[in-house]
Structures are given as C-alpha cells and as structure tokens.
Amino acid sequence: MSLRYALLAILRVGPLSGYDLQKQFHQSVGHVWHAPDSQIYPELRKMEQAGLIEGEEQARGERGTRRIYHVTDAGEQAFAEWMAAPLDYQRVRDPAHLRAAYLEATTPEAARAFLERHIEVWRGELAQWEGELTHIEHLSNPMLVRRLEVLPDDDRERTIEFKRFAYEGLVERARIEIAWAERGLALVDRLDA
Amino acid sequence: MSLRYALLAILRVGPLSGYDLQKQFHQSVGHVWHAPDSQIYPELRKMEQAGLIEGEEQARGERGTRRIYHVTDAGEQAFAEWMAAPLDYQRVRDPAHLRAAYLEATTPEAARAFLERHIEVWRGELAQWEGELTHIEHLSNPMLVRRLEVLPDDDRERTIEFKRFAYEGLVERARIEIAWAERGLALVDRLDA
DNA sequence: ATTTACATGTAACATGTTACATGATTAC
DNA sequence: GTAATCATGTAACATGTTACATGTAAAT
Numbered sequence: 415m416s417l418r419y420a421l422l423a424i425l426r427v428g429p430l431s432g433y434d435l436q437k438q439f440h441q442s443v444g445h446v447w448h449a450p451d452s453q454i455y456p457e458l459r460k461m462e463q464a465g466l467i468e469g470e471e472q473a474r475g476e477r478g479t480r481r482i483y484h485v486t487d488a489g490e491q492a493f494a495e496w497m498a499a500p501l502d503y504q505r506v507r508d509p510a511h512l513r514a515a516y517l518e519a520t521t522p523e524a525a526r527a528f529l530e531r532h533i534e535v536w537r538g539e540l541a542q543w544e545g546e547l548t549h550i551e552h553l554s555n556p557m558l559v560r561r562l563e564v565l566p567d568d569d570r571e572r573t574i575e576f577k578r579f580a581y582e583g584l585v586e587r588a589r590i591e592i593a594w595a596e597r598g599l600a601l602v603d604r605l606d607a
Numbered sequence: 608m609s610l611r612y613a614l615l616a617i618l619r620v621g622p623l624s625g626y627d628l629q630k631q632f633h634q635s636v637g638h639v640w641h642a643p644d645s646q647i648y649p650e651l652r653k654m655e656q657a658g659l660i661e662g663e664e665q666a667r668g669e670r671g672t673r674r675i676y677h678v679t680d681a682g683e684q685a686f687a688e689w690m691a692a693p694l695d696y697q698r699v700r701d702p703a704h705l706r707a708a709y710l711e712a713t714t715p716e717a718a719r720a721f722l723e724r725h726i727e728v729w730r731g732e733l734a735q736w737e738g739e740l741t742h743i744e745h746l747s748n749p750m751l752v753r754r755l756e757v758l759p760d761d762d763r764e765r766t767i768e769f770k771r772f773a774y775e776g777l778v779e780r781a782r783i784e785i786a787w788a789e790r791g792l793a794l795v796d797r798l799d800a
Numbered sequence: 801a802t803t804t805a806c807a808t809g810t811a812a813c814a815t816g817t818t819a820c821a822t823g824a825t826t827a828c
Numbered sequence: 829g830t831a832a833t834c835a836t837g838t839a840a841c842a843t844g845t846t847a848c849a850t851g852t853a854a855a856t
Contacts, residue, residue: 415815416702423709433835446705448698453816455837478824480835497713501702501721503728505641507844508777509609509694512639515773516616518765520690528694535696572711572798579794580708583787584701590783594776601772605765608843626807646844648809671852673807700816 417457418466420447422485422493425467427561429484432458432469442557445542446584458483466492514598522606529602532595540588547581550574610650611659613640615678615686618660620754622677625651625662635750638735639777651676659685707791715799722795725788733781740774743767 420443424435436454449457458481461467466489469481485493510532517525549555553562558577562570613636617628629647642650654660659682662674678686703725710718742748746755751770755763 416700416705417815420705423705423712426712431835432837433833436835443705443708445699446708447700447702450817451835452818452820452837455835459837474834475825478835494713497706497709498717500724501706503703504844506638506732507609507640509640510696511773511777512609512613512616512636513690513694514776515636515639515770516690517769517772518762519616519619520687524691531693539699569711575794575798576710577708579710579791580704583707583784584704586783586787587780590779591776594779598772601768605768610843624807625809626805629807643845644807645809645846645848648807652809667806668853671807697816 416447417449417453418461419493419496420449421454421457421461422466422489424557425483425485426490426493427557428564429482431472431480431482433480435483438557442546442555445539445546446580461489465489517598517602522602525602526599529595529598532598533592536588536591536595540585540592543581543584543588547578547585550577550581609640610642610646611654612686612689613642614647614650614654615659615682617750618676618678619683619686620750621757622675624665624673624675626673628676631750635739635748638732638739639773654682658682710791710795715795718795719792722788722791725791726785729781729784729788733778733785736774736777736781740771740778743770743774 421435421439423443424430424438430438432455435458436451439449439454458467458469462469462483465486467483467485469483471479472482474480513528517528546555550558553559553574558574562573565573614628614632616636617623617631623631625648628651629644632642632647651660651662655662655676658679660676660678662676664672665675667673706721710721739748743751746752746767751767755766758766
C-alpha cells in the first residue's frame with residue numbers, strides 16, 4: 415500500500431496531471447519506491463474512487479484531454495494517519511545474500527560475475543541517491559522548492575532535514591553493499607589462488 | 608523463484624522430510640529468505656513435478672506418513688545453473704526510507720515511535736544473524752557440519768568462508784540501519800526543541 | 801489425559817512484473 | 829513529415845500474505 419502514500423506525498427505539493435505526477439515520481443520518490451506507469455495510472459483511479467484525490471478533466475489541443483488530480487481533505491487525513499501508523503515490515507528476502515552464502519557451489523568466474531554485478535547495481539543506486547542528496551542540499555529539487563514555498567518557516571528546516579536524513583541512510587546502505595561485494599571479490603581471489 | 612533454490616540448497620545437504628526441511632529452513636536460510644510453511648509445502652510439490660527433487664512416502668506410526676525428499680541430478684544441475692546465472696535485482700521499494708523522507712508531516716511522537724520500531728526490528732534481525740555467524744565460526748550449525756562432512760577438504764574452507772561472508776554483510780547492514788535510526792531520533796529531538 | 805511436536809496443506813487476497821496497446825500533440 | 833514527448837492504460841502472470849484447516853504421534 416505504500417505506493418498510494420508515495421503518490422499522495424507528491425500530490426500534496428500541488429495538483430498535477432497523471433503524466434506529470436508520474437514524471438515527478440520517477441525523479442523523486444521513485445528512487446525509494448519504484449513503480450512502473452502501468453501501476454501508477456490505475457492506482458490514481460483507485461485513489462479517486464476511495465475519495466483521497468479528485469481529478470478534473472482538462473482539454474488539451476482539440477481532441478486530447480488530461481486529468482489533473484488534487485488531494486482532498488480525506489486524502490490529507492489518510493496521509494496523516496499512515497504517517498502515524500506503525501509501518502509493516504516485510505520479512506527478509508534477500509536474493510544476493512542468499513546466493514553469497516552458497517558461492518562455494520559455483521566457479522570463481524561465476525562468483526566474480528555475481529559480485530561485480532552487485533557492485534554495478536549498487537553504484538547505480540548510489541549515484542541516484544547522491545544526486546538527490548545534492549539537490550536537497552542545494553535546494554535544486556523543484557518539487558522540494560515548491561513544497562517549501564507553501565510552508566511556514568518553522569517547517570522548512572524540518573522538511574529539508576528529514577529528506578536529507580532519509581537519503582543519507584540510502585547512500586550509506588549503498589556504500590556498504592559495494593564495500594561488502596568488494597571484500598567478496600578479494601575473498602574469491604584468495605580462495606582461487 | 609529464489610525460494611526454490613533456497614530449498615534446494617538445504618536438500619543438497621541430504622534427504623529430509625518436508626517437515627524437517629521446513630524446520631531447517633527456518634533455522635538457516637530462512638534468516639535470509641523468509642517463507643511461511645504454506646509456501647514451502649506446495650513449492651516442494653511443484654519442484655517434484657518439475658523433476659528437481661523426488662519424494663518417497665514413508666510410514667510413520669500406524670496411519671501417519673511423511674514424504675522424504677532428495678535432490679535429483681536435474682535438481683543439482685538446476686541449482687548449478689541458478690548459481691551461474693545473473694541474479695535479477697528487484698527495483699528499490701523501501702517503506703522505511705519512504706516514510707523517513709516525510710517525517711516533517713507528522714508529530715515528533717509518531718516520528719520517534721517509527722524510529723524506535725525501526726531499531727527494534729533491526730535489532731531482532733541483527734541478533735539472528737550474529738547468532739548464525741557464531742554458529743558458522745564455531746562450527747556449531749548442524750546443517751553446516753553435515754555438509755562439511757561430505758565435502759573434500761579443499762571445499763570446506765570455501766564453504767565456511769562464503770557463509771561467513773554472507774552473514775557478515777547482513778550483520779553490517781543491520782548495524783547501519785540501527786545507527787541511522789538512532790541518528791534520526793537525535794534529529795527529532797533537536798528539531799523538537 | 802493433555803500438551804507439544806510432527807505433518808501437510810487450501811483458499812482468498814494483495815501486490816508487483818512484463819509485455820503489449822493506442823492515440824494526440826508539439827517541436828524540428 | 830517525422831520524431832519526441834504527452835497521455836493513459838489493459839491483460840496475463842508470478843509471487844507473496846494471511847487466515848484457516850486437519851489430523852497423528854510422542855512425551856509428560
């Protein structure tokens with residue numbers, strides 16, 4: 415159900431069309447909670463049915479239309495309730511560490527390929543999250559700036575600090591994944607010698 | 608599909624009944640890849656249909672029966688192929704960091720409750736993984752010992768080292784989650800003052 | 801006798817993935 | 829005129845979650 419609240423979090427900044435929302439999503443919250451377009455559009459419809467958001471059809475050109483969504487009071491309340499409710503933690507399900515525990519069952523080459531890919535994947539995530547961190551610190555994220563504009567002074571620091579906090583956590587996580595896989599490569603080399 | 612290979616990894620050590628397998632699972636790989644019994648038993652049936660394992664019905668008492676599974680050649684091959692194939696990484700979907708990024712939208716009390724729960728959850732995982740690490744290092748994990756017994760000398764060190772490597776990674780991960788949430792608590796205190 | 805452990809699932813639901821599908825509008 | 833980007837999905841499938849369901853055997 416987190417997708418719903420990730421979308422609400424973006425719409426709370428201001429009304430957006432599904433398309434614009436989806437773009438903002440991929441550039442911001444999408445780095446923490448991925449979802450494809452094919453999940454976003456239907457979810458918006460469901461949220462509208464649930465009364466959390468309202469969409470207004472807008473003409474675009476001669477025949478085209480688009481739907482501009484905004485958060486309702488019920489939506490604001492639902493978001494607040496979600497923020498205050500305990501998060502439900504999923505049980506661990508970690509394919510990379512599962513495989514790492516059985517690397518003796520394959521060749522050193524396959525083990526290296528696996529670890530190198532791990533490094534590559536997490537470097538990608540790291541780059542995304544470091545980029546976001548920079549945007550937060552330099553106030554160069556347009557969504558964040560729009561949000562700050564409508565916020566009382568007191569809330570601005572809080573808003574920035576919590577975003578920084580979240581992304582710092584992600585950056586650290588990516589770094590230890592990379593460091594871990596690099597140690598793994600060294601281990602493969604040692605055992606292969 | 609990782610569940611299938613997690614189960615194969617255990618069965619490769621030696622034949623087991625579904626029930627014993629499930630118990631071993633929860634005490635070992637289950638710490639890395641959780642699955643409830645209601646997923647394990649049907650998956651074993653599917654694996655049998657796919658020819659990866661074979662089960663033999665065994666009498667137990669007067670009326671009871673149980674099914675003892677062992678890995679087939681096809682199963683060994685499938686495991687080897689999975690180990691050599693690229694892992695498919697799931698896109699990020701991290702509810703805790705998602706919420707952390709919007710903590711300004713709730714009360715300091717709710718923020719603290721969230722972070723304290725985060726610490727509690729990860730302390731639980733940490734304890735599991737540290738326990739496993741100890742068992743690996745002291746060779747006090749029965750599954751590992753049984754595995755080592757049937758392995759040539761050369762493979763023993765590798766087997767132990769890779770398990771240690773995997774669990775060390777998990778332990779580190781848990782530690783940074785805890786440290787991160789503790790920093791979050793300090794941040795909430797600072798902003799609340 | 802009663803509890804604990806053995807033994808094995810089904811059913812309904814929620815969530816997420818992948819591939820496919822379609823058309824309009826704007827900028828060059 | 830053609831490419832990019834705007835705009836919005838459906839359908840089939842895989843995976844995982846939760847709650848429920850049932851009975852046997854061994855230990856105290």
